[in-house]
Amino acid sequence: MNRLRDSCDSLIGKGAPLRRHAFATPVALFAPGWLEYTGRAHMRLRTILPATTLLLASTFITSAFAQTPILPSDQFRKPAAQPVSAPAQAAKPAAPKRAVASFWTSSEPTFDEGTYDRINAAMLSYSAIEVRGGWPTLPKGLIEPGAKGPTVALLRQRLAVSDDLPAEVAEGDTYDTMLTEAVKRFQVRHGLPETGTVGPQTLDALNVPVKQRIRQLAASLDRLHGMGFTFGQRYVVVNIPAAVAEAIEGGRVTRRYVTVVGKVDRPSPTLTTHITNVNLNPTWTVPLSILKKDIVTKMRKDPGYVGRMRMRVLDSAGNEVDPRSVDWQSDRTPNFTVRQDSGDGNALGKVRIDMPNPHSVYMHDTNHKEFFSADYRFQSSGCTRVEGVLDFASWVLKDTGGWSRKDIDAEVATGKRTTVKLPRPIPVAWIYLTGWASPDGNVHFRNDVYGLDPKPAQQFMVQVDRPVQVSSARASGFVLQSDESANMTFKTVSYLDER
Secondary structure, three states: OHHHHHHHHHHHHOOOOOOOOOOOOOOOOOOOOOEEEEOOOOEEEEOOOHHHHHHHHHHHHHHHOOOOOOOOOOOOOOOOOOOOOOOOOOOOOOOOOOOOOOOOOOOOOOOOOOHHHHHHHHHHHHHHHHHOOOOOOOOOOOEOOOOEOHHHHHHHHHHHHOOOOOHHHOOOOEOOHHHHHHHHHHHHHOOOOOOOOEOHHHHHHHOOOHHHHHHHHHHHHHHHOOOOOOOOOEEEEEEOOOOEEEEEEOOEEEEEEEEEEEEOOEOOOOEEEEEEEEEEOOOEEOOHHHHHHHHHHHHHHOOOHHHHOOEEEEOOOOOEEOHHHOOOOOOOOOOOEEEEOOOOOOOOOOEEEEOOOOOOOOEEOOOOHHHHHOOOOEEEOOOEEEOOHHHHHHHHOOOOOOOOHHHHHHHHHHOOOEEEEEEEEEEEEEEOOOEEEOOOOOEEEOOOOOOOOOOOOHHHEEEEOOOEEOOOHHHHOOOOEEOOOOOOEEEEOOOOOOO
């Protein structure tokens, strides 16, 4: 590792060309394993995972010898070999980059066996952008196709940095077709409407600092660690920040669904489990938390609420009791349960997908379908509501004989409560990724609705307890050194990444 560092310092000192995405963020590189330095002052520094150390070295050497740089959308590919000689040709604008498929039609899964490593590589790419100064900030205001001027020129530069616009056409001040497609590409990656126009939401996303994007990737990587999820031939993923569910088969997304997930004060949990049953025309037993927060409060104001909502009050033995006999004004924990009958108005709609878990959450239909068309879909009490849930149920029951979509519709029409047990449970994961890289190499981001990203990710950090001085040779972002000459002491962090 010391020889690698010295070689790189030598290259920098000799003025080796610093090509695009050549370096990681200003980090301290250590031998594999996580280290924690102890001393006096305090400063936290992010380290790149051991796997990326090799990638960083190869990327740096590639850059030093002027080969093709690795870009965020290049699937983190190896640099292409350079031809020995080629006739000089007049420079001309590059063809538009391959367009990003609409997120809703793409078959690329958000979460598969390669997600961990792809996020790790994406951190390296975005760290390189940070080292070079990040991207420019755009002024407020609507920017539309056909516009011209300095703001458009700044937009072109901004999108070129993140590789949404080919670097070869970054210069200019016209909002042309290529820039429109670049804006759409950016919008796809950030879960925004693909308008090709820079409105308030797109502008906010463009102006998120690269440091925050790196934080999102690192926090997402942190949350994936230790999930212990077993990927099957068929499995289901709910990415909470995207409010999206994916039905994955053979490594490809066969169906993608709009979902409504938990409110900020009633967040959907991350979990891994298996889908075991599909309930048609389900009843709804109100969870204790909702009973205390919602039902009791409503009954205090409106004694007829329970009856109007076709709910029944049951004692501990399951016997129905008169709602008027209940002291709704009491602050004690209710010693009764409330169950809503199946049918019209039922909170779970026509289908509930059972998946045993300690949080007592599940996937289901809803009688509030208006939320599916909203941009902000964080409106549930923790469960995941699925648009097109009958289609989803038919996919889940695909290997269960006698339950085609037609059969499901017919059974629902009877109004009878029916439970269908799966012969083979289907793995399901609810994850919280605000930053991830898909198999096609595109890096995606979503808003951190629950505010989880700022929390420290200890497994990606080292603590340096003395002032840090950056030498001119190391200002490239490759190495940090202490300004004290005394030997530094290290201790191993408890977390060791088996990857």
